[in-house]
Amino acid sequence: MGMDTVKRFDRIVAIxxxxxxxxxxxxxxxxxxxxxxxxxxxxxxxxxxxxxxxxASEAGVGYSIMEGYxxxxxxxxxxxxGSFVAAEKLMQQFTDKSLGSYFETAMYKVKSVLNVRGKxxxxxxxxxxxxxxxxxxxxxxxxxxxxxxxxxxxEKKQVFLRYTALEVxxxxxxxxxxxxxxxxxxxxxxxxxxxxRKDYRQFRTxxxxxxxxxxxxxxxxxxTLDDLRKRNEVKNKTKVRILVDKKVSKYLGSSKNHQGFxxxxxxxxxxxxxxxxxxxxxxxSRWYISFGDYAQILxxxxxxxxxxxxxxxxxxxxx
Numbered sequence: 001m002g003m004d005t006v007k008r009f010d011r012i013v014a015i016x017x018x019x020x021x022x023x024x025x026x027x028x029x030x031x032x033x034x035x036x037x038x039x040x041x042x043x044x045x046x047x048x049x050x051x052x053x054x055x056a057s058e059a060g061v062g063y064s065i066m067e068g069y070x071x072x073x074x075x076x077x078x079x080x081x082g083s084f085v086a087a088e089k090l091m092q093q094f095t096d097k098s099l100g101s102y103f104e105t106a107m108y109k110v111k112s113v114l115n116v117r118g119k120x121x122x123x124x125x126x127x128x129x130x131x132x133x134x135x136x137x138x139x140x141x142x143x144x145x146x147x148x149x150x151x152x153x154x155e156k157k158q159v160f161l162r163y164t165a166l167e168v169x170x171x172x173x174x175x176x177x178x179x180x181x182x183x184x185x186x187x188x189x190x191x192x193x194x195x196x197r198k199d200y201r202q203f204r205t206x207x208x209x210x211x212x213x214x215x216x217x218x219x220x221x222x223x224t225l226d227d228l229r230k231r232n233e234v235k236n237k238t239k240v241r242i243l244v245d246k247k248v249s250k251y252l253g254s255s256k257n258h259q260g261f262x263x264x265x266x267x268x269x270x271x272x273x274x275x276x277x278x279x280x281x282x283x284x285s286r287w288y289i290s291f292g293d294y295a296q297i298l299x300x301x302x303x304x305x306x307x308x309x310x311x312x313x314x315x316x317x318x319x
Contacts, residue, residue, distance in 0.1 A: 011036070012044050016053065019065050026062040078121040081114055085125045093131045094183070096205075098144035137188055138205050145205050148213045149190050152178045156218045158195075162210035163203055171209055172196065177218045180225030181205075185258045191228055193220055200228055237276040240284065241298040244271050248294040259284055272298070281306050 011034050018033075019025055030041045045063060049055050054066040076084075084107060091103040111122060138145055152159045159178060164171045176192035179200075183189075188205040222228070237260065244252070249264075249271040260275045277284045285306045288295065297304045 008044070012047055015041070015044055016048055019048075019053075019055065019063060022064075024062040024064050029062075076110070076114055076118060078118050081110075081118040081122050082125055084110055085122055085129055088126075089129050089131045093133050094137060094188075096138045096143050096146045098147040099150075102147075133186065136206055137186075139208055142208060142211055145208055145211050146181065146188070148211050149178050149181055152213055153180060158214045158216045158218065159192075160210075160212040160214055161203065161208055164207045164209060175214070175216075176201070176203070177220060177222065179222050179228060182225065182229070191225055193222060200231070237278055238280045238300060238302075240275040240277050240280065240300065240303060242273050242275075242288065243267065243296040243298060244273060244291070245269065245294040246271055248291050249273070252291070255287065259287055270296075285310060 014034070015030055018030065027038045027041045027045075031038045034041075045055060045057070054069050055063055056066055057063050088103065088107050092100050095103070111119060114122065148159060151157070156177075158175050160173070160175050162171050162173050174194050174196035176190075176194050178190050178192040181188060181190050189202045190205065191200065191202045193199070194201045223231075240260075246266075246269055256273065256275075260277045262274045262276055264271050264273045266272075275284070280300070280303050285303060288297070288303070288307060289310060292307065297307065
């Protein structure tokens with residue numbers, strides 16, 4: 001058996017597994033994953049059909065396995081089993097307690113189908129892998145926040161929140177239609193349509209004081225999470241450009257990503273950095289001051305003024 005034949009067999013098995021894992025799978029999605037042409041995917045699908053797998057297809061939609069058809073799970077390789085250990089540790093530390101417990105139950109099922117070598121591989125890694133988040137991601141008093149949000153998004157049902165925004169001390173109560181959740185700068189956020197503000201907002205999960213799933217369905221049609229985040233970037237963020245000395249820029253590291261870093265280009269002995277910033281007046285301006293003697297603000301003027309104000313206030317405090 002030639003290597004090309006082995007690769008094709010492995011790809012066909014992987015396609016079959018993916019078809020079982022989703023309701024609809026597009027040919028282009030499969031072609032992208034396996035880095036082959038759509039014509040090759042069409043051939044592989046016909047091979048599966050010829051072997052007796054009942055695949056339904058619809059032009060422009062994708063492929064699906066007919067309801068009720070399934071085969072027992074294939075065995076996992078030890079490398080795949082090792083990836084489960086990392087996933088389990090991440091779930092324990094970066095999701096709420098409710099979802100973490102569900103994943104733990106799922107892991108028992110996964111481990112049950114591992115061969116002896118795979119079980120030993122997992123056991124050897126489990127006690128030697130640790131992940132430590134650098135801040136609290138959820139309010140400890142609501143251990144099922146993500147579970148409620150996931151259910152709401154899937155079922156298109158509204159949720160009630162009691163929420164403390166960063167700029168106010170008093171919590172507000174609002175009903176939202178959650179669109180999606182995402183993790184950014186080590187925090188979990190939910191993007192949703194807020195009926196109180198009559199607009200889309202994003203809420204940090206560690207500031208949610210109470211969350212209750214409601215039976216009331218969505219009343220609006222919403223765009224995707226990616227579309228709404230792009231909209232927010234244009235609507236709420238400020239473009240910032242600065243020049244930073246090369247000998248300093250290398251020490252900024254990941255901190256620049258937390259400030260909305262977009263791109264950079266070399267200009268002689270300096271690096272021109274571009275950012276899309278949420279809060280120019282406070283967070284970015286104070287971060288800039290930490291290395292400002294080796295940098296220059298190109299835009300906006302409001303940042304220059306704010307940095308000058310902060311420095312003046314610091315100097316007055318030293319008198």
